Amino acid sequence: NATERMVAANQLRERMASDVGLHSKILCDTMDNRISKLFAAHPERLVVLKGVKVIFIGGKGPFDYSIDDLESFLQKQE
Template identity: 40%
Template sequence: MARLRSFQRLAAHFVDIADFLLVYIEEAHPSDGWVSSDAAYNIPKHQCLQDRLRAAQLMREGAPDCPLAVDTMDNASSAAYGAYFERLYVIQEEKVMYQGGRGPEGYKISELRSWLDQYKTRLQSPGTVVIQV
């Protein structure tokens, strides 16, 4: 949940230049599977979409100002973005502009903050042309 709060602060800080979306995917540490000793919630493995929607509601409570989507039961979003089990992306005009490392080790809010700071500076600099390659 600490990472979720950090993400929420980041989203609030950059609300003027970016839209943020959380995508709830497969539970990383289900209570009936590989249990984490520091798990904040007791969430069993999702057996159906309703299970996943109920679990996602807990995330919604942790980040109420950010839109929330839920991955399909075949984990299409997770597979497409290699998000197993958490990852940060910036997507512009259907192109991946920033791809963070895989969580938990590669999930670095500070790295995304730096990217967004640089992007914001480019947007605010007069005469600067941003060319996407």
């Protein structure tokens, strides 16, 4: 349910902050998976938003995306 999704997202956000010092917002999809469908993100996809604009979208996971590409992109944004 939506509450479980939000609890899990909050736990991830807290772990990212405590383990790697990354402080960011995490957004949860609706229960009808509207955003997942919009970005063809099933089962997973790495997406970076700046405000309401998509500034990075990786390949479909788990086999067609690259954490290294995401890290490189984020370093260039600093």
